[in-house]
Amino acid sequence: MSVIESTALDNIELLRFITAGSVDDGKSTLIGRLLHDSKSIFEDQLSAITHTTSKRGMKGVDLSLLTDGLQAEREQGITIDVAYRYFATPKRKFIIADTPGHEQYTRNMVTGASTANLAIILIDARKGVLVQSRRHTYLASLVGIPHLVVAVNKMDLVDYSCEVFERICRDFAAFAEELKLYNITYMPMSALNGDMVVERGDNLPWYEGVTLMDLLENIPIDHDINLDDFRFPVQLVCRPQTEELHDFRGYMGRIESGSIQVGDAVTVLPSGLTSRIKEIVTYDGPLDHAIAPQSVTLTIEDHLDISRGDMLVKTEQKPRVTREFEAMLCWLSEQPLDPKRKYLVKHTTRIVKALVSRINYRVDVNTLNREAVDIFRMNDIGRVTLKVQQPLVCDDYERNHATGSFIVIDEASNNTVAAGMICPPEG
Amino acid sequence: MDIILSDMQEFITPVPNFVMKSEPIVIKRRTARQLGHLDALESESIHILREVAAECANPALLFSGGKDSIVLLRLAEKAFRPGRFPFPLLHIDTGHNFPEVIEFRDRRAQQLGERLIVRSMEDSIRQGRVVLRSENQSRNAFQSVTLLDAIAEFRFDACIGGARRDEEKARAKERIFSFRDEFGQWDPKNQRPELWDIYNTRVHAGENIRVFPISNWTELDVWEYIAREQLEVPHIYFAHTREVIRRGNGLLPVSHLVQPKDGEQPENIMVRFRTVGDMSCTCPVESTATSVDEIIAETAITRITERGATRMDDQTSDASMELRKKEGYF
Secondary structure, three states, X not given: OOOXXXXXXXXXXXXXXXXXXXXXXXXXXXHHHHHHHOOOOOXXXXXXXXXXXXXXXXXXXXXXXXXXXXXXXXXXXXXXXXXXXXXXXXXXXXXXXXXXXXXXXXXXXXXXXXXXXXXXXXXXXXXXXXXHHHHHHHHHHHOOOOEEEEEEEOHHHHOOXXXXXXXHHHHHHHHHHHOOOOOEEEEEOEOOOOEOOOEOOOOOOOOOOOOHHHHHHHOOOOXXXXXXXXXXXXXXXXXXXXXXXXXXXXXXXXXOXXXXXXXXXXXXXXXXXXXXXXXXXXXXXXXXXXXXXXXXXEEEOOOOOOOOOOEEEEOOOOOEEEEEEEEEEEEOOOOOOOOOXXXXXXXXOEEEEEEEEEEEEEEOOOOOOEEOOOOOOOOOEEEEEEEEEEEEEEOOXXXXXXXXXXXXXXXXXXXXXXXXXXXXXXX | OOOOOOOEEEEEOOOOOOOOOOOOOEEEEEOOOOOOHHHHHHHXXXXXXXXXXXXXXXXXXXXXXXXXXXXXXXXXXXXXXXOOOOOOEEEEEOOOXXXXXXXXXXXXXXXHOOOEEEEEHHHHHHOOOOOOOOOOOOOHHHHHHHHHHHHHHHOOOEEEOOOOXXXXXXXXXXXXXXXXXXXXXXOHHHOOOOEOOEOOOOOOOOOEEEEOOOOOOOHHHHHHHHHHHOOOOOHHHOOEEEEEEEEOOEEEEOOOOOOOOOOOOOEEEEEEOOOOOOOOOEOOEEOOOXXXXXXXXXXXXXXXXXXXXXXXHHHOOOOHHHHHHHOOOO
């Protein structure tokens, strides 16, 4: 970490990003380079990896060792799970979800991607756009990561050739167009030598774009959450029932999107009852207005029957209330989807029994072709129709991630077996 | 917080073509200011605490008197006031804690008016559940036994802890809701996927969830929050003169548990603790920081990780924490 005025840090933004790439694309080296060049590596970490590098009979410092967490990984020289890293510059704080590139761990990529503002897709300059790069990009687009960076790495191994870089960009852009992805930044780099990561280096004079760090520090992210539609899923009802707070009834939760002011007309869903916001209560005192993603306690003017799982919305911005919907499902469990079984769906603060009534298709993530299938196995992604026992209050995922996403839980094992994203109604 | 709605601002997006900076695309968009990072982290933690309270039948919050759990308590106040905490506080006392931390622990619990349960390793030792090689041996690793016994005694289905992912590399792979089997074991290869902010809190009887609401906070975030919230912390976090000996790469405080060996020369120097754990293996660092602001300034430029500097037990092997966690350590 560089020397920072402590006061300057108090109100900076937090950017979450993931790195995705195939095995040996240099993900770990890139993260190591970002941490090293932004001076976020600690001396004891550096001395530990220097020691390990020499123990393995190699020279210098292997920056990729920085992100190796578990014993099993060090033995096999691979990454087996999402690891989170933290660093800061005077402009922003960063959380990196380091996601593995192995085929069998697609679920970890989806996990890491679900909270990310930005994804860095790493491509080996010698190999170009591979099947895995397409898969990672498809997953990033499916999960709706707002910003994509294509980092063409290992430019040192192709003599820093502008032609190679442009060819890879053209290949990638053709694929991205199929996915309707247009907001992509392309950059050449050598994570190993540090070119275009934090420093520009001297090897890529023909490239006039910004460095990766420059982009990470400056890309606007304040529009990444939906600021238009007020959504407030109730987590808890607070009734202290003490003498001075005898009649207090507060609805505790987090504003998932949009904003709210005292006096605003709200509708409680799924019941449809209406009232007005009386107070916005916080530990630090009452507020006049609050915005996503603040956690607050709301009180309303009327006595209504409201409990966990209900959602408060602004009366003029209503979501869908439905017991049947279509969704893209990413199957995460080794146990395949069994359409005969009932599962649990957790959506916002509501848990309901659910049945997959139809598997519409599976997406071949390499070709993007749709295939008819009877079941989903681990890492399968496709569109299904779900029926739920009680109505869900939801939006389309592409409009609102918080109210358009859900997880599927197997009631027998209690495992999280799938991640779902609600689709707009067909038509 | 300022909200700027309906204010059209111009942003220059990243260059769309591959190599050359041609005409930058200027897009107009409506902006509202994001929450600052401490506000965002705080809100995330409150959301997590409320999910535990809503979905777990019988949770407990692990409170040691250390800075991370002090932050947890403030977050719990923010999450649940004007109501009471929907869980008791639980401390696993190794018997090797710093006396001033124990005094602080009791005082803080009393100020909050919340229930504090203490289970001590001394009892586990007396019952023969923990067998130590020597009286002065570090007790950190054995906390797991007492913790698992307490979980069984009170039938806790969730334990909220102050661990952070930036502390240690095995922690970096931990979920926020971390599932433990009936032996309290963590299986890193078989963790539940954790997507968006939708947490799966479900366990069968006898199983347990460990919940880490400040997973995404760094050491610096914790100190900045302590400063912002004006939280009291035990005074051994501040620089003071202490008798220490140099052993290995660290300093060890001289106490009834740690006595100089042959050739070791005790010194009196200005030190502070970055973590407060077992007295026999928690090392202070040399420091002149006597206020929270000075600690923040030191933390912002520090060159050694928190655990690297302060925990002898994490230096035993590259995988010390991973092994302890697999055995049920929180």
